[in-house]
Amino acid sequence: MGSLHKGHAKLIKSAMDLDATKSSKVLVSVFINPLQFGDNEDFERYPRNLENDCALAKASGASAIWAPSFEEVFKGGASSHFQLKVPSNLEAHLCGPKRPGHFDGVATVMVRLLTLVRPQKLFLGEKDWQQLVILRHLINNLGLPIEIVGIDTVRDADGLAYSSRNKYLTPEQRQKALALPRLLANAAKEVRYGNSVNLKDLQNMLEQHNLEVEYVETVDPFQLQSTKTDQKICILAAAVNCGGTRLIDHTFLMPRPPIIAIDGPAGAGKSTVTRALAKRLNLIYLDTGAMYRAVTWLIQTQNIDPQDNIAVMRILENLNLELNQSEAGDQKILINSHDVTEIIRSPEVTSFVSTVAAINSVREALTIQQKQIGIKGGLVAEGRDIGTAVFPDADLKIFLTASAVERARRRASDLKSRGFATQDLNTLEAEIKERDRIDSTRKISPLLKADDAIELISDGMTIENVIDSILEIFHSRIPKEVWPIDHP
Secondary structure: OOOOOHHHHHHHHHHHHHOOOOOOOOEEEOOOOHHHOOOOOOOOOOOOOHHHHHHHHHHHOOOEEEOOOHHHHOOOOHHHOOOOOOOHHHOOOOOOOOOOOHHHHHHHHHHHHHHHHOOOEEEEEOOOHHHHHHHHHHHHHHOOOOEEEEEOOOEOOOOOEOOHHHHHOOHHHHHHHOHHHHHHHHHHHHHHOOOOOOHHHHHHHHHHOOOEEEEEEEEOOOOOOEOOOOOOOEEEEEEEEEOOEEEEEEEEEOOOOOEEEEEOOOOOOHHHHHHHHHHHHOOEEEEHHHHHHHHHHHHHHOOOOOOOHHHHHHHHHOOOEEEEEOOOOOEEEEEOOEEOOOHHHOHHHHHHHHHHHOOHHHHHHHHHHHHHHOOOOOEEEEOOOHHHHHOOOOOEEEEEEOOHHHHHHHHHHHHHHOOOOOOOHHHHHHHHHHHHHHHHHOOOOOOOOOOOOEEEEOOOOOHHHHHHHHHHHHHHHOOOOOOOOOOO
């Protein structure tokens, strides 16, 4: 709505950066929408400085700025146009009850602007979280071919979230207002330490800083319904009045860092994708498939019959399995002090790993280790039952697959790059199909797609395409301000 600041600049720069070819046009719209102001709100005095807005937009990389009049957007007046009504459940909490009609005005003008402009992508700040969620629902329900890209909240050096209305604050009022982001951040920290948040106490602390509290609530981030603070992720939001200036802010409460579980059949590219995704998100890479391969190698080198339960149990009792990760993100697999990183990818291990993975005692031992690694969260894990048996509570589950023909081609390429002899593609395809049959029909932890997993078929996609697709899904579940790419 104008009076652009560094938060808006980040939206523009993010739009520019997303297009590697720099061939797209970035349009900035400035329109102070009277439909979203209440009778006693600040429409008349809302900050307006189009000259400064044009300068900031240009400096940030915008292709054009569009500042239409009300008549240009609503020819003949608002009464001559359809006006939308936001579903009551999306405005039952947070700003909705105190600002009746506000989000109806937002939805109405957004549909009008989008109809006129017809963009491919719409960049919106996560600071106005409730507005962002409502617009996501709106675009989805109307079937508009527009992708919404949320950009995390930008804060000034003192911690106050950038807002056009911050200009109303006197220096003294601004100092009082800093209690809002500080107390919210402290609450998020307490949750990470395993403590709970008392909303009444939080309200009292805000009031002690002479802030008039409109609401302090925790809601589900995507349906905006009231929820408890012990959920996997929820949003803690507050609105306060400071010297007559209404300020909103929020934080996300997440008891542990996220877990991403990537399942799928052999040869679907799980290891490559998981390793790269973990690096992009600065999460731990857990290659469960390598763990089963390492045990398979050990059983083979010791000439143990996999049907000999006593012998298998004996090596499991003395098992020392290590997954060490370098700063560069490379992983070394050691079993009983032997570096088996490369040898476990050999055809001999590959052809036998399904048999070993079906042994109950092996799965039990390795599942216990994997769950122990995942207690604190913060990892991307791959395997054939990672989302069903090991991490059923993962924040995101991806079932990554590809046709048998595609997987055979990838397998041949991988063997060649590692210096192993390659078989013809028909033989590899037959072996892959047989392995799928074994993995999906075994009694112990069969290959299954979890009910809440998202299937991603990677035929014709590059590794980077797959990673970008998963990141897009991830940030639809975990907002960027909670866990941005290259999270520190």
